Amino acid sequence: MARERRETSLEARAVAAQRAYVEALAELERTVHIANCPACRPDGTMECEHILRCSSAEAEKERRRVFFRDLCDELGYVPVGHGIALPAVHCPSQPRAG
Ligand SMILES: [Zn+2]
Secondary structure, eight states: OHHHHHHHHHHHHHHHHHHHHHHHHHHHHHHHHHHHOTTTSOTTOOHHHHHHHHHHHHHHHHHHHHHHHHHHHHHTSOOOOSOOOOOOOOOTTSOOOO
């Protein structure tokens, strides 16, 4: 069926967009963490550089979120069960939970 095939490729695109969005989300978390954590923050980085990095990571995350959401709208549902999870920020100043 043509319709079915179209939905399959749309779902594949939505899953790829979701993965890209989660990656951007992880990148944003890492960037914000580095900007605010004394242990991870590199020496000699200007405050304004951190602000710039955070806002560009935020903008990228937002761009990918909208792209993913639009694909989900087109698809009619949010694809699940693709094993896409947000990786935790690894920080030397924080002991692992659990
Ligand atoms: Zn840290």
